Amino acid sequence: MENKPPFAVKATSRLPVPSSLRNKRVLSEENLPAIDMKRFCESSAEEEMIHRRIPASIATTRPKALAVAAVTRSQVTGRKSVSSTRSGFRAPASSARVVNKKAIPSISAPRTAGSSAVVATVPGKKRAAWDLKGQVSDMRDKVTSYKDKVHLLSGDNVQLRRNMEEMQQRLDTLRVENKELSSRFCMLETDMKTVQEKLQQSIHQVKELTSLSTGQKQQITDQLQTIQELQEAKQSLCRLLDSAELKLKQAEQENSHLRDETKARRAQIGDLQQEIQEKEEKLHMQEMDRRHLHNVIQELKGNIRVFCRVRPLLKSEDQKNLDQIHFPLQDKKSLVLSRTEESHIGREKEDVKYDFSFDHVFPPLSSQAEVFEEISLLVQSALDGYHVCIFAYGQTGSGKTYTMEGPDDMADETMGMIPRAVDQIFQHAAELKSRGWTYKFTANFLEIYNETLQDLLVKRSEKNVDYEIKRVSATNEELHVTNLQYVAVASKEEVYKLLHSAKMNRSVAKTSLNDRSSRSHSIFQLRIEGRNEMRDLKTNAVLSLVDLAGSERLDKSLSKGDRLKETQAINSSLSNLGLVITSLSNKDTHIPYRNSKLTYLLQNSLRGNSKMLMFVNISPLGENFSESLNSLRFASKVNECVVGTAQVNRK
Numbered sequence: 171m172e173n174k175p176p177f178a179v180k181a182t183s184r185l186p187v188p189s190s191l192r193n194k195r196v197l198s199e200e201n202l203p204a205i206d207m208k209r210f211c212e213s214s215a216e217e218e219m220i221h222r223r224i225p226a227s228i229a230t231t232r233p234k235a236l237a238v239a240a241v242t243r244s245q246v247t248g249r250k251s252v253s254s255t256r257s258g259f260r261a262p263a264s265s266a267r268v269v270n271k272k273a274i275p276s277i278s279a280p281r282t283a284g285s286s287a288v289v290a291t292v293p294g295k296k297r298a299a300w301d302l303k304g305q306v307s308d309m310r311d312k313v314t315s316y317k318d319k320v321h322l323l324s325g326d327n328v329q330l331r332r333n334m335e336e337m338q339q340r341l342d343t344l345r346v347e348n349k350e351l352s353s354r355f356c357m358l359e360t361d362m363k364t365v366q367e368k369l370q371q372s373i374h375q376v377k378e379l380t381s382l383s384t385g386q387k388q389q390i391t392d393q394l395q396t397i398q399e400l401q402e403a404k405q406s407l408c409r410l411l412d413s414a415e416l417k418l419k420q421a422e423q424e425n426s427h428l429r430d431e432t433k434a435r436r437a438q439i440g441d442l443q444q445e446i447q448e449k450e451e452k453l454h455m456q457e458m459d460r461r462h463l464h465n466v467i468q469e470l471k472g473n474i475r476v477f478c479r480v481r482p483l484l485k486s487e488d489q490k491n492l493d494q495i496h497f498p499l500q501d502k503k504s505l506v507l508s509r510t511e512e513s514h515i516g517r518e519k520e521d522v523k524y525d526f527s528f529d530h531v532f533p534p535l536s537s538q539a540e541v542f543e544e545i546s547l548l549v550q551s552a553l554d555g556y557h558v559c560i561f562a563y564g565q566t567g568s569g570k571t572y573t574m575e576g577p578d579d580m581a582d583e584t585m586g587m588i589p590r591a592v593d594q595i596f597q598h599a600a601e602l603k604s605r606g607w608t609y610k611f612t613a614n615f616l617e618i619y620n621e622t623l624q625d626l627l628v629k630r631s632e633k634n635v636d637y638e639i640k641r642v643s644a645t646n647e648e649l650h651v652t653n654l655q656y657v658a659v660a661s662k663e664e665v666y667k668l669l670h671s672a673k674m675n676r677s678v679a680k681t682s683l684n685d686r687s688s689r690s691h692s693i694f695q696l697r698i699e700g701r702n703e704m705r706d707l708k709t710n711a712v713l714s715l716v717d718l719a720g721s722e723r724l725d726k727s728l729s730k731g732d733r734l735k736e737t738q739a740i741n742s743s744l745s746n747l748g749l750v751i752t753s754l755s756n757k758d759t760h761i762p763y764r765n766s767k768l769t770y771l772l773q774n775s776l777r778g779n780s781k782m783l784m785f786v787n788i789s790p791l792g793e794n795f796s797e798s799l800n801s802l803r804f805a806s807k808v809n810e811c812v813v814g815t816a817q818v819n820r821k
């Protein structure tokens with residue numbers, strides 16, 4: 171900050187100014203009156219400050235008066251002026267003159283009068299030495315004149331004292347004013363400091379604002395650039411929008427065209443749907459007719475049919491040991507068993523022929539597929555809601571298991587009737603889905619050994635439970651076996667897994683129980699529950715596929731212990747099966763189902779309203795002739811039976 175003199179500040183200040191200074195504005199050395207410096211020097215330090223402001227000219231005012239006196243004295247005494255130097259106030263005469271003229275005009279008047287009196291008393295001539303009187307008179311005059319001068323100077327002195335008092339008063343006033351001004355100055359300085367601080371703050375703020383503004387300017391520049399980019403993007407989007415709108419218009423036109431087309435198509439679909447409905451109805455009627463005709467054929471054929479299958483000679487078997495089996499006609503229904511027997515009289519040997527005719531005869535080279543083709547319609551009946559039961563009857567080793575299940579190393583070609591039937595059932599069920607049919611399947615697999623039931627889906631080690639055949643309820647004729655595994659299956663693969671595990675469980679038994687599998691009946695059952703929501707139809711049927719125990723008769727003399735018991739049990743159940751079929755054929759009031767576990771379990775599938783098929787399996791070996799003959803005779807009896815008309819289990 172610039173250090174300006176305080177008076178300069180006062181000159182620009184708007185604070186009130188004392189009247190004595192109002193016209194002078196600035197207190198200068200010219201305006202100050204003459205001051206008694208002796209007294210002035212005795213004043214306080216504050217006064218000293220003022221003294222410093224008083225120019226030297228003021229100090230010279232006193233020596234001026236003394237100088238006049240000194241000059242006059244020198245003139246009187248005739249000595250050279252020394253007093254002026256003695257006073258200690260040496261000032262140039264010119265400055266004394268300036269003070270006299272400008273600073274104190276009021277004092278000069280009495281002094282002027284005094285000086286004129288001194289001048290008047292000085293004579294122009296010198297008195298002669300002898301004129302002592304004259305000289306005394308002159309001296310007296312001089313004394314008188316000096317007295318006057320003293321008197322005048324006393325007056326001057328009084329006047330000067332008055333002036334000095336006035337000046338002192340003025341000085342006091344000025345001091346007060348100065349004090350006020352100082353305090354104001356202090357206040358102003360404080361104000362100024364505050365203002366300066368504010369100014370600094372403002373400058374700082376300005377700087378900050380400037381930097382902020384620079385940043386904002388940059389931001390604005392960036393934003394302007396962004397705006398430009400956005401505008402460009404907007405323009406390109408507008409172009410896209412235009413093209414999209416154009417496309418939309420085209421699409422709308424296309425859409426309305428398509429709508430018209432859809433309308434026409436819908437009408438077409440309506441017509442077609444009606445047509446489909448009519449055709450479906452027709453198809454349904456045809457299906458019903460098919461089932462009816464199928465049933466009629468079954469009836470004509472008899473509800474129980476018998477197929478004879480002769481197994482081929484195995485590699486391990488002797489070719490010479492071949493039995494005399496002939497297939498005389500091409501109708502695939504006849505079979506002739508012949509051998510040379512002794513005549514009645516015992517002298518001659520004669521060829522004896524045994525003719526048999528069945529629903530179908532399969533020679534040794536018949537494939538599994540050919541056999542299944544003949545039973546597939548029967549299997550289909552199970553999906554239609556008929557109980558179906560297929561047996562394999564024959565002596566041990568005649569090919570029953572091969573026919574029903576297939577060989578151990580099963581392939582697609584050698585698959586037996588059970589896996590083929592399962593395959594067909596699931597395939598047809600899937601096809602019938604489009605006609606509104608949905609099916610639920612439940613499988614079980616058991617064996618009957620010595621008139622006891624065993625679950626083939628459970629490992630033998632876990633079989634410590636009793637299996638009892640019971641009716642589901644008093645009003646429901648359906649049967650179930652307690653503790654037996656009834657497994658819900660949804661695909662043929664799931665059933666194949668069950669068949670495999672049953673085979674494994676059975677093979678364990680085979681080694682531990684002396685080929686028990688040949689001595690037991692194995693029964694695979696698949697319950698098929700169909701539902702047609704559209705037509706509110708339900709079907710419920712059981713497909714039973716049975717591999718019967720070997721039917722050979724053992725020499726009673728050789729049968730002992732368990733073997734005898736087994737044989738008796740097998741013979742009992744097989745003969746009971748024959749009895750049941752005969753009773754059905756005879757339309758007996760009592761059918762002896764309860765005589766064996768086999769007939770009791772299969773009673774619902776052995777009724778007149780069910781469909782039955784018996785495979786009679788024959789060994790080609792000559793050594794098995796008698797057993798083959800027995801089997802064929804049994805099968806012929808069954809084949810002669812007419813057990814009634816099959817009925818669909820439909821609600």
Ligand SMILES: Nc1ncnc2c1ncn2[C@@H]1O[C@H](COP(=O)(O)OP(=O)(O)OP(=O)(O)O)[C@@H](O)[C@H]1O
Pocket residue numbers: 480481482484534564565566567568569570571572573577687688689719720787
């Ligand atoms: N049609 C056939 N083609 C080829 N091999 C056959 C045929 N039928 C049976 N076999 C074979 O004959 C043998 C005996 O057949 P399988 O075991 O099926 O007789 P089984 O009557 O079931 O005997 P078991 O009462 O002891 O079970 C098996 O090795 C089997 O592979």
